[in-house]
Amino acid sequence: MIVETKSYSLYDNKILSGEFIMLNDDNKKICLEQIGQSINYCNEILREFCGKEISIKYSIISSMDFNAKCSLLENGIYSIEILSEVFEKTFDILNTLLYEKNSQFYSIISYGEENYNKVKANKYLDIMHAISTRLIIFHELGHIFNGHLDYYQAHKTDKGLSFYMDSSRNNLPPLESQILEMDADAFAATRLVGQLTFPANIDRLNGEILDLIKGEMHTLILLIVSSCLSFSIMGLGRKREPGDYLNSKYLPLRTRQDYYVRCTLNAFRMLNRTLIDKVNAELLDIKFYREVLYNIEQYVNLYFQEALGIPQKQMDSSNNKNELDEKLLSHADYLEEFWTREMRIKLLPFSYFDLAL
Numbered sequence: 001m002i003v004e005t006k007s008y009s010l011y012d013n014k015i016l017s018g019e020f021i022m023l024n025d026d027n028k029k030i031c032l033e034q035i036g037q038s039i040n041y042c043n044e045i046l047r048e049f050c051g052k053e054i055s056i057k058y059s060i061i062s063s064m065d066f067n068a069k070c071s072l073l074e075n076g077i078y079s080i081e082i083l084s085e086v087f088e089k090t091f092d093i094l095n096t097l098l099y100e101k102n103s104q105f106y107s108i109i110s111y112g113e114e115n116y117n118k119v120k121a122n123k124y125l126d127i128m129h130a131i132s133t134r135l136i137i138f139h140e141l142g143h144i145f146n147g148h149l150d151y152y153q154a155h156k157t158d159k160g161l162s163f164y165m166d167s168s169r170n171n172l173p174p175l176e177s178q179i180l181e182m183d184a185d186a187f188a189a190t191r192l193v194g195q196l197t198f199p200a201n202i203d204r205l206n207g208e209i210l211d212l213i214k215g216e217m218h219t220l221i222l223l224i225v226s227s228c229l230s231f232s233i234m235g236l237g238r239k240r241e242p243g244d245y246l247n248s249k250y251l252p253l254r255t256r257q258d259y260y261v262r263c264t265l266n267a268f269r270m271l272n273r274t275l276i277d278k279v280n281a282e283l284l285d286i287k288f289y290r291e292v293l294y295n296i297e298q299y300v301n302l303y304f305q306e307a308l309g310i311p312q313k314q315m316d317s318s319n320n321k322n323e324l325d326e327k328l329l330s331h332a333d334y335l336e337e338f339w340t341r342e343m344r345i346k347l348l349p350f351s352y353f354d355l356a357l
Contacts, residue, residue, distance in 0.1 A: 023060070023087055023088055027087075031082075031084075031087045032058070034130065035058045035082060038137045038191075039058065041195065042138075042141050042145055042191070045353075046145065046352055049353060054078065054144070054145075055077065055078070056077075056079065056080060057077060058082075059081050060082050060084050060087070061081050061083060062083075067082070067083050067136060067233070067234065068086065068137070069081055070140040070143045070144055070149060071149075072149040078144050078149065080140045080141070080144075082136065082137065082140075086133060086233070087129075087133055090229065090230075090233065091125075093233070093303050094125045094132075094229070095125065096303050096307065097300070098125050100118070100121075103116055106121060108221070108225065109128065109221070109222060109225055110124065112214075119209060120209055120212055123205070123208070123209055123212055124212075124222075127196075127222060127226075128222060128229070131196065131226035132227070132230045133230075134188075134192060134195075135226070136188075136230060138191045138192065139184045139185060140184070141188075142185070142186070143180070143184050144352075145187065145352045145353055146183055146184070146347065146351050146352070146353060147347045147349075148180045148184065154350065155171070155172070172249070174247050175338055176343060177249040177250065178249070178250060178251050179338055179343050181250060182256070182336075183355075185259060185263060186259075186356070188260075189227075189263035189267055190267040192223055192264070193220075193267040193268050193271055194271060196219045196222065196223060197216045197219045197223075197271060202215070202216070202219065216275055220264070224293070225296050227257070227260055228257070228300070229296075231253060231256075231257040232297050232300035232301065235253060236254060236257060236297055236317075237297055237300075237315050237316050237317050237319050238314060238319065238320075239316075239319040239320070246331075251328075252323035252328060253323065254320055254321070254323030255323050255324065255328045255329065255331070257293075258286070258332070261289050262286050265284055269284065295317075297317045298316070298317045344357065
């Protein structure tokens with residue numbers, strides 16, 4: 001059963017001038033509801049699958065070295081912690097990008113509207129904020145529901161682990177660590193496609209504002225553009241030196257984003273099979289998004305440059321293009337083969353769901 005995405009207004013004063021707004025108690029409550037709803041959504045699918053559900057503690061905290069983490073505590077309870085800045089910065093960036101002067105960005109996310117509509121812009125802000133932050137939430141839930149934490153615990157002697165604290169404390173082999181991150185991204189992509197492209201959810205949103213969502217393909221664009229925002233906040237355009245990807249615990253960020261978009265497209269095809277022959281094939285081609293996502297990312301990078309004062313050479317869509325070299329894209333394909341050949345079987349005893357082939 002697919003659960004409809006709840007729509008809400010996160011802040012009272014929106015589409016202003018990009019002022020950074022901190023989470024107050026009321027807004028924190030709304031964001032906590034997002035986490036709770038995401039957990040409930042996964043548990044509802046799990047109940048249909050095997051008649052069970054799992055208990056997960058969750059919180060929003062103001063200080064942490066990472067945007068989010070999931071943990072298996074000493075008492076065997078799972079927990080998720082999300083950094084408050086994830087919600088704050090996501091809102092602030094969207095609030096800036098959806099300002100009336102940014103008409104080109106509005107045209108993209110409204111699926112071609114030429115005339116700016118503030119009411120619609122506010123609703124698109126709400127939808128995209130939910131997608132961007134739930135990508136991070138569902139990623140952490142993927143580590144729990146797909147058995148990553150329990151698998152890691154079974155290969156450790158210490159208790160109270162978090163997934164992952166840092167590379168120095170991640171003792172998994174590089175290939176295993178990389179594929180578990182990819183699997184958590186695939187989990188997030190599939191859940192978001194299932195929620196947003198659900199026809200009843202589209203009808204509900206259009207019942208609130210006429211012609212807000214122009215169909216399932218429009219939701220796909222919103223999903224992919226919003227994911228670009230999430231990965232940009234993680235540091236997609238931040239200049240970094242090339243690393244040894246074969247021995248790294250984590251895939252380069254652009255390689256990982258590319259895989260996430262591929263998962264989104266695959267999930268969309270699977271859940272919307274009746275539409276596939278009716279849509280522009282280019283909009284379902286990863287090569288198309290490899291070209292256009294640079295432009296979407298640059299909107300976010302301009303925010304970092306102009307609002308936060310980060311030099312362009314340090315935060316730009318031209319940085320780290322080597323992370324989409326053929327050898328890295330082929331490595332991601334190899335990891336999928338490694339998943340089918342070895343990793344899936346290792347995880348099955350620990351996973352709450354039947355893992356994808």
